[in-house]
Amino acid sequence: MQLTKFTDLSLRVLMYLTQHDRLQPVTINEIAQQFSVPRNHLIKVVTRLNKLGWVFAMRGRHGGLRLGLEANQLKLGNIIFELENTSTLIDCGKPPCALKGQCHLKEILDDALNVFYAHMNTFSLADVVNQQTQSAVISMHQRYQVFLSTQAT
Amino acid sequence: MQLTKFTDLSLRVLMYLTQHDRLQPVTINEIAQQFSVPRNHLIKVVTRLNKLGWVFAMRGRHGGLRLGLEANQLKLGNIIFELENTSTLIDCGKPPCALKGQCHLKEILDDALNVFYAHMNTFSLADVVNQQTQSAVISMHQRYQVFLSTQAT
Numbered sequence A, B: 001m002q003l004t005k006f007t008d009l010s011l012r013v014l015m016y017l018t019q020h021d022r023l024q025p026v027t028i029n030e031i032a033q034q035f036s037v038p039r040n041h042l043i044k045v046v047t048r049l050n051k052l053g054w055v056f057a058m059r060g061r062h063g064g065l066r067l068g069l070e071a072n073q074l075k076l077g078n079i080i081f082e083l084e085n086t087s088t089l090i091d092c093g094k095p096p097c098a099l100k101g102q103c104h105l106k107e108i109l110d111d112a113l114n115v116f117y118a119h120m121n122t123f124s125l126a127d128v129v130n131q132q133t134q135s136a137v138i139s140m141h142q143r144y145q146v147f148l149s150t151q152a153t
Helices: A005-017 A028-034 A039-051 A076-083 A105-120 A131-152 B005-017 B028-034 B039-051 B076-083 B105-120 B131-152
Strands: A055-058 A064-067 B055-058 B064-067
Touching: A005 A028, A005 A039, A005 A055, A005 A064, A005 A076, A005 A131, A028 A039, A028 A131, A039 A055, A076 A105, A105 B105, B005 B028, B005 B039, B005 B055, B005 B064, B005 B076, B005 B131, B028 B039, B028 B131, B039 B055, B076 B105
Parallel strands: none
Antiparallel strands: A055 A064, B055 B064
């Protein structure tokens, strides 16, 4: 029982972007390099976050990525619920269970998952990020700016 | 975020065995057939359940599988916790996260997972099984006995 890699990476992207106001424009290339993930994979993540209205992508030379909402408006339970492709912890159809619809397991698991999401919704993206996170992102970004300047020369 | 197939199958096996007192000895072959799963996969599941003391395997001609504890002693949270290989919902090391140890995400997720397990522990295996489950297992078992008798002739 783990979050998908897609959700995990989405959360990393959202955390990074909580600092967008304090950074030069953040690009997909930058985030891909910071988290050592394939650019194509990241594009899928950012596209999804953009569709959800959680990330804005500004085109152009000075464009970049930024959060579409304040970090305290993004509840963690809702983020995970939207990004995970499944809303249940078991699939009674894969492989088909001979007891499907004849036991309380799915119902009990569904309830517990709702309890999990309700608990997660008492926290927002802002609660995930502390002073250390802020400093770490800013340092990472500054190193990337130095890297870019060496590439340009 | 889903239970592993291993946990899912383990829960199906445990549900089936709640009725062991009312059935002829239940074999691995029987359960493999009932849930359409490969015998080798099921052997791994039963071996694990046996090591945990939740399933007893009696050898010999009249041997078979039975629960090692009363169904109401097997708490669902504990069952899932033991069978899932992970105790966290994200792995900050795969791929290595540049923010590892510098944010509150893992801590918040770990807490929410504990809330999930605590909720699941308010239910036992006995709560999963209702009258319908009992009848379904007994019918499945009877059909298997008929199948066996046709094989023997």
